[in-house]
Amino acid sequence: xxxxxxxxxxxxxxxxxxxxxxxxxxxxxxxxxxxxxxxxxxxxxxxxxxxxxxxxxxxxxxxxxxxxxxxxxxxxxxxxxxxxxxxxxxxxxxxxxxxxxxxxxxxxxxxxxxxxxxxxxxxxxxxxxxxxxxxxxxxxxxxxxxxxxxxxxxxxxxxxxxxxxxxxxxxxxxxxxxxxxxxxxxxxxxxxxxxxxxxxxxxxxxxxxxxxxxxxxxxxxxxxxxxxxxxxxxxxxxxxxxxxxxxxxxxxxxxxxxxxxxxxxxxxxxxxxxxxxxxxxxxxxxxxxxxxxxxxxxxxxxxxxxxxxxxxxxxxxxxxxxxxxxxxxxxxxxxxxxxxxxxxxxxxxxxxxxxxxxxxxxxxxxxxxxxxxxxxxxxxxxxxxxxxxxxxxxxxxxxxxxxxxxxxxxxxxxxxxxxxxxxxxxxxxxxxxxxxxxxxxxxxxxxxxxxxxxxxxxxxxxxxxxxxxxxxxxxxxxxxxxxxx
Amino acid sequence: xxxxxxxxxxxxxxxxxxxxxxxxxxxxxxxxxxxxxxxxxxxxxxxxxxxxxxxxxxxxxxxxxxxxxxxxxxxxxxxxxxxxxxxxxxxxxxxxxxxxxxxxxxxxxxxxxxxxxxxxxxxxxxxxxxxxxxxxxxxxxxxxxxxxxxxxxxxxxxxxxxxxxxxxxxxxxxxxxxxxxxxxxxxxxxxxxxxxxxxxxxxxxxxxxxxxxxxxxxxxxxxxxxxxxxxxxxxxxxxxxxxxxxxxxxxxxxxxxxxxxxxxxxxxxxxxxxxxxxxxxxxxxxxxxxxxxxxxxxxxxxxxxxxxxxxxxxxxxxxxxxxxxxxxxxxxxxxxxxxxxxxxxxxxxxxxxxxxxxxxxxxxxxxxxxxxxxxxxxxxxxxxxxxxxxxxxxxxxxxxxxxxxxxxxxxxxxxxxxxxxxxxxxxxxxxxxxxxxxxxxxxxxxxxxxxxxxxxxxxxxxxxxxxxxxxxxxxxxxxxxxxxx
Numbered sequence: 001x002x003x004x005x006x007x008x009x010x011x012x013x014x015x016x017x018x019x020x021x022x023x024x025x026x027x028x029x030x031x032x033x034x035x036x037x038x039x040x041x042x043x044x045x046x047x048x049x050x051x052x053x054x055x056x057x058x059x060x061x062x063x064x065x066x067x068x069x070x071x072x073x074x075x076x077x078x079x080x081x082x083x084x085x086x087x088x089x090x091x092x093x094x095x096x097x098x099x100x101x102x103x104x105x106x107x108x109x110x111x112x113x114x115x116x117x118x119x120x121x122x123x124x125x126x127x128x129x130x131x132x133x134x135x136x137x138x139x140x141x142x143x144x145x146x147x148x149x150x151x152x153x154x155x156x157x158x159x160x161x162x163x164x165x166x167x168x169x170x171x172x173x174x175x176x177x178x179x180x181x182x183x184x185x186x187x188x189x190x191x192x193x194x195x196x197x198x199x200x201x202x203x204x205x206x207x208x209x210x211x212x213x214x215x216x217x218x219x220x221x222x223x224x225x226x227x228x229x230x231x232x233x234x235x236x237x238x239x240x241x242x243x244x245x246x247x248x249x250x251x252x253x254x255x256x257x258x259x260x261x262x263x264x265x266x267x268x269x270x271x272x273x274x275x276x277x278x279x280x281x282x283x284x285x286x287x288x289x290x291x292x293x294x295x296x297x298x299x300x301x302x303x304x305x306x307x308x309x310x311x312x313x314x315x316x317x318x319x320x321x322x323x324x325x326x327x328x329x330x331x332x333x334x335x336x337x338x339x340x341x342x343x344x345x346x347x348x349x350x351x352x353x354x355x356x357x358x359x360x361x362x363x364x365x366x367x368x369x370x371x372x373x374x375x376x377x378x379x380x381x382x383x384x385x386x387x388x389x390x391x392x393x394x395x396x397x398x399x400x401x402x403x404x405x406x407x408x409x410x411x412x413x414x415x416x417x418x419x420x421x422x423x424x425x426x427x428x429x430x431x432x433x434x435x436x437x438x439x440x441x442x443x444x445x446x447x448x449x450x451x452x453x454x455x456x457x458x459x460x461x462x463x464x465x466x467x468x469x470x471x472x473x474x475x476x477x478x479x480x481x482x483x484x485x
Numbered sequence: 486x487x488x489x490x491x492x493x494x495x496x497x498x499x500x501x502x503x504x505x506x507x508x509x510x511x512x513x514x515x516x517x518x519x520x521x522x523x524x525x526x527x528x529x530x531x532x533x534x535x536x537x538x539x540x541x542x543x544x545x546x547x548x549x550x551x552x553x554x555x556x557x558x559x560x561x562x563x564x565x566x567x568x569x570x571x572x573x574x575x576x577x578x579x580x581x582x583x584x585x586x587x588x589x590x591x592x593x594x595x596x597x598x599x600x601x602x603x604x605x606x607x608x609x610x611x612x613x614x615x616x617x618x619x620x621x622x623x624x625x626x627x628x629x630x631x632x633x634x635x636x637x638x639x640x641x642x643x644x645x646x647x648x649x650x651x652x653x654x655x656x657x658x659x660x661x662x663x664x665x666x667x668x669x670x671x672x673x674x675x676x677x678x679x680x681x682x683x684x685x686x687x688x689x690x691x692x693x694x695x696x697x698x699x700x701x702x703x704x705x706x707x708x709x710x711x712x713x714x715x716x717x718x719x720x721x722x723x724x725x726x727x728x729x730x731x732x733x734x735x736x737x738x739x740x741x742x743x744x745x746x747x748x749x750x751x752x753x754x755x756x757x758x759x760x761x762x763x764x765x766x767x768x769x770x771x772x773x774x775x776x777x778x779x780x781x782x783x784x785x786x787x788x789x790x791x792x793x794x795x796x797x798x799x800x801x802x803x804x805x806x807x808x809x810x811x812x813x814x815x816x817x818x819x820x821x822x823x824x825x826x827x828x829x830x831x832x833x834x835x836x837x838x839x840x841x842x843x844x845x846x847x848x849x850x851x852x853x854x855x856x857x858x859x860x861x862x863x864x865x866x867x868x869x870x871x872x873x874x875x876x877x878x879x880x881x882x883x884x885x886x887x888x889x890x891x892x893x894x895x896x897x898x899x900x901x902x903x904x905x906x907x908x909x910x911x912x913x914x915x916x917x918x919x920x921x922x923x924x925x926x927x928x929x930x931x932x933x934x935x936x937x938x939x940x941x942x943x944x945x946x947x948x949x950x951x952x953x954x955x956x957x958x959x960x961x962x963x964x965x966x967x968x969x970x
Contacts, residue, residue, distance in 0.1 A: 082541045095540065102534055104541060203541040209771035238543050239773050317771055320573050323584020324538040328637075339635075343577055366575070366766035375768060 004029035005166040006485070009073050009223040012169060016062055016072050023058040023072025026169075027051045027116055030074040034118055034167040039148065042162040044079055044137045045087050046119040054116035061114065069230055071114030076168035078159050079120040080127055081107045081214070082203040086117070090205045091135040092125045094325045094332045094350025104203025105235045106172060106214045113230045118168050122158030125352045126322065127179055127207040130426045132157025133411060134354040142186060142408045143484055144452055150408040153183030159217045160187035164484050170218035170227055174204060176211045177310050178404075178430025181442035184217055185403035185455025188444040188484060190476070191217035192224045195463045196437030197242035200235030206321040208314035209240070211434045219483060221443060221472045225249035228465070244463055252466050253473040258292030260471060263396030267303040272425060274406045276448040281402050284445055284456045287478040288400070288471060298392040298399065302384045306432035309385070311424060312365050312378035313435070318355075319362025325350065357420065386436045389459075397467045401429050403442040403455035429457055439465045441472050444481040453481070488656025489723070490698065491730045497698040498733075500726040501706070502655035502691065503615075504718075506668060508647045508678035509622065509686040510553045516621045516645035517544030517587060524684070528638040536643040538582030543772050546571075550645035551776065553677040554594050554619045555786045557647055560671045560793055561614045563598025567778045569618075571770035576763050580624035580637050588620030588648075590767045594776065600671070601795060602663040603813060612664050613652030622646050647678065653692065653703065658722035662715045665689065666817070670794050674819045682713050689718055691746075693725040695733070704729075705739045709746045709753055721746040725753050797822055805834035811842055820856045827863035828870075836870050844887050860894040861887070869897040877901060878908050882954055909955045912964065915948070918956065919964045922947045933969055941965065 004026050007015065015021050031048040051074055058072035082088050082100035089095040103111065111117070124134040131151035132140040140157040141148040143165040152161040156173035160183035163171050173180040175193035184191035192215045199214040206212060216227035229250070234243040264285060269278070285295050327333035327346030334345035351359070365374035392399060404426050409416070416423040433440045439462075442455040456475065460468035491498040515522055518535035535542040558565050572590035595617035603609045624642035628635050649668070655661045669680035669687060680687045694706035707725060712718045729739050743762075744753040792800075794816045801812035815825045815838060829837035845866065849859060869886060872878045878886060878901055889900045901907055909915060922944060923930055933940045941962075948961045 088540070090540070098540070100540065102539070102541075201541075202543050205540040206543075206772075237545060239545055240771075316768060320575050320585050320766070320768070323575060323577065324540070324582060326577065326584060328579060329537055329582060330539070339579055340577075363766065366768050368764045368766075371766075371768070 003166075005033045005169075007169075008219045009070070009169050009226050012073060013070075017067070019062070023055040023062065023116070024052060026072055027055040027074045027118070030118055030168060033165075037165050037167050040141045040143055040152075040161050040165055040167070041138055042122055042140055042152075042158045042165065042167060043076065043119040044089065044091060044122050044135075044158070047086055047117055048119075050086065051116040051118045054111075054114075058114050058116065068112070068114035069226070070110060073115050074118045074169050075110060075115045076118050076121045076159060076162045076171040077107055078123055078156055078172050078174060080123060080174050080205050080207075081172055082205065083107055083117065083120065086120065088120065088205075089136070090126045091123050091137055092325075092351065092355065093136045094327070094346070095330075096136065096332060098331050100203075102203060105200035105237060106204065106231045108203075109230050109233065110172070110227075115230075121156070121162055121168075121171055124155035124157065124179075125355050126205065126318070127155040127174055127176055127212075128318065128354050128358050129154040130178065130182055130423055131409070131411070131416070132183070134352050136352060139411050141411070144188060145408065149410050150452070151186065151411050153186035153404075153408060155179040155183075156191070156217060157183045160184050160189050160191065163187070163189045163217050163219060166484070170216055170223050172214060172231070173217045174207075174212055174214050175430075175434065176207050176213075176314060177434045178427045180215045180217055181403050181430050181440060181455070181457055182426060184442040185444070185453070185457075186408035188453030188455075188481065189217055190220055190224050190441065190443045190472075191215060192228060192441040192465070192468070193434070193439065194228060194232060194465055195242070195439045197240055198228075198232045198246075198439070198463075198465075200233070200238040200241045202235055202237040206317075208317040209321060210317060211314060213434075221441070221469065221476045222250060222253055224441065225253060225469055242463070247466060249465060249469050252469040255470045255473070256292070257288065257470055257474045260288075260293040260398070260467070261396040262288050262293050262295045262471065263298035263392050263399040264295060265298050265300045265303070265392065265399060265401060267300050268401045268429060270405065270428060272405045272428075273402070274448075277402045277405060277407070277454055280445045280454050280456065281400070284475055284479070285400055287475055291474050291478070293471070293474075296396050298395050300385075300388040300392055300432065302381060302388050303432055305381045306385055306435060307424060307428060309378040309381035310427070310431040310435055311361070312374050313382065315358040315362030316366050316375050317362070319359045319366065322351075322355070322359055354420070382435045385432050389432075389436045389438060393461045397461075397464075398471045399459040400471075401457045401459070403429060403457040405429070407448050407450065407452040407454055433457075433459050438462055439468050441468050443472050443476055443479070445475070445479045446481060488660070489658060489726070491695070491726060493730065493734050496734070498695045498726075498730045499698050500656060500658070500722065501653050501694045501696060501703060502658070502661055502722050503653035504651045504655070504661055504664065504692070505690040506649045506665070507688040508557070508649065508672055508680070510550050510619070510645035510647055511677055511679060512547060512549040512553060512645055514547055514549075515643035516547050516550045516619070518643050520643065522644050526640055528636070528640065530640060532639040532642065536582065536639055538584070544587060544770075546773060546776070547645065550619060551594070551778075552786055553645070554617070554647055555778065555783065556675050556790065557672060557677045558595035558598065558617055559787065559790055560675050560677075561595070561598040561600055561617065561649070563614050563617065564596035565778065565783055566592065566594055566596050567783075568592060569594040569776045571773045571776070572767045573770050575766040578623070578626075579635065580626045580639070580642065582624070582639065582642060586621055586623065587770055587773070589618035592775075593618035600664065600667055602660060602667050604660070604663065607809075610660065612654045612660070615650040615652050617647055617649045620646050620648060653694075655722070658719040658726075661691070661722055662719040665715045665718060667794070670817050670819075674791055674793055682715065685713065688713060691718055691721055691725075693722055693729070694739070695726050695729040705741050707739065707741065707753070708743050710743060710756065712746045714748075717746060717748050720751050721753060724751055728753070791819075794822075801834075805829070805838075807835060807838050811838045814842065818856070824856050824859075824863045828867040830867065832867055832870055833874065836874065837867065840866060840870060844884065848887075848891055860892075861890050862894075865890060865896055872897055872901060876908055876957060878906055879954065879958060882906050882908065907955065908957050909952055912960050915952070915956050915960050916964055918948050918951045919961070919968055922951060923968055930969065941969075944969070
């Protein structure tokens, strides 16, 4: 029998339906792999007993012919999603040992369709970071790197690494400025950030409310389509979720892309763009063109302001969203003589450096006298960026760009440590999309000369995941990327 | 009425005052969660995960609170803003679980309006409403249960509030007092707030400054937080204004600060100086979309509007012939107005009003009960008035009947019947008594006929006594006149 952990969800689903193996067997295979590959530091909580219990229940549903869409499929859950009775920490010391008495809407959907939970996945603390190095539990190691030297990306580093390493069939991620797409690119896996509002944010610990979106990270485009259909949907418990029908994304795969217009933004050819990444970008455009798509140049003139706007808006919201972690009702408490001392002690000791940096930036940009110059101006830029995309999408159906300007970089990179802005530059292709609330997928396009995966990003119109899936399926076929064994 | 003027040796000072009133919205559940707003439950019994600021929880707007706010806005003759926005007001406190209060800042739901108040001299004055916005309440910190601990009760956390801000239109403490009574009456009529200042469901912040008569612009104001009765508001304004005058007259300056009113001394003391004022870092609430009201909704609320005290008063004066004074007493409280209308239905309203203003209110006062607990129903009070109008009983007997009604809660007709209190109008029966009295008192008859006509009253009294008060006084009078010649 083949190694069950090599199967995609689509393949595993067939195997389960045809009784080639049981859900328990499938889960046991993943559990064994998870335990064997702890060196990646992908999981921060393992829940094999939960997975096996759920798998046994799934098997009985298969026997009764009542199996759900994802019955018995073993998933890893990013530790930002609250999972009932399972420790959820956001990889922060301040929530070490926090056990939520409720389930996020997205994971509840997955659970309801039969998916099992192998455990909770590592991430940057409160999703703030692009390398998974800000996690209280230490960085995730990129499975593609030799000697464990490279980052998995972030913030959903654990999710991307776990999928790449075959220690979960797929994973949930969240994306605020690139947190699904960038680690997917670094780890050679496929991830989609759907349109803002597609997935409910209820039960996902908030980083930046106006940007946060959940999405799947999986082995291929089809698995993303399968998962997203279950994860998405209007939720009255999240006032920002959209009340729109969720299509069966799978049926868009393999569609003819003849005549589809692929936009290439001129402004994305930035200085820091790696030559090999640039070459793959051209190659990807060629692949789509050879299938009859039309490649057109588009302009996103406000791109250069996107990073600045993002690093004002996201920290501003974060500074407020993270105010609730005060040591009073749950989580880490470090007592003090007065209430204020307790706040200061708990938050000083409970939060890591990057989180504190962003809380301070956010607090600053919202302060009296600075609000107009920073926050308000950033919101204006955000509207201009949205308009850029609207104008670009008048000329094209999807936009093709690299996901990140380079391949995965080393853990503990000296430059980035000295100047956090260099780390933030990795988000250059992803943040504008987040600010505009658009759907975007990252899929692996090939390996660079160092043998590291590179990712391409396909951006669609608001709520037009359909075009993204169509183009991605075509590109995936032509790229013929070989997953890690 | 002219305002309050504080005269000193060299100057005349006028008082400038504005109010900010927090009204707790009457609704079954809280403003952004499904938890109950019921008063008097055990501590922390009505707390949802949202109210407790648990990770990943999101607010969802309670439409009932919006409806109540719109209704109140209409009651304040104010502009209803079809577009409004929620904002976060950020500050740390133990009874504020999220670390921010969801409120409205730049775009409130209700704009400018006015409320007319009646002053003691019979004049009236319009008080401008600057705005009204909706927001959530905080919980309660309890510091006096243990020497070294504070306790937090979150039952109130998240309950909806309306904050009404007046223009600085008050020129005398009594005007502010009258406004509060009027506002309380309006919200009670509307059923949007119960208006109980002593229970904290209506709370008042008072802004006071003074200026020399004839001076343009405003001087520095001080704010007094949470003054919790009409009486204290009046007292606080008066004493604070005097303090300002004393400071200016002695060559000092008033510092902008927040002060606390001490109900025991009647004085105010510094709570927080301006330099320690919070920077609340307001920004638009990213978890809630802007609140857009459509015409249909506004029309719907308009249809639900009840007749407000001013309109009712005018109707009572113009259509029912009540005096302005009686009408305003009967209209201050909706229950009283409703009782009056029920009691006066189909009869002489003025007579019913007289009864209510007299014996009826005296009875409620004596028993220290509200009108809803009255042993005399509106229907029975009306019947009592009927019995007098129909000459079944005299006004004097009616007072006795009323006492019996209070004791038994019975129908006056039944009481009159059972106690045999029916007035005698049969002139034959009365004539017999008159003759009997005349025969028994020859000396007085002679004196009367000799010119001492003042004795007529004495004769009437004798006849009434003989008839046990049941003889119709009109018939007695005319018969006596006839017989005595």
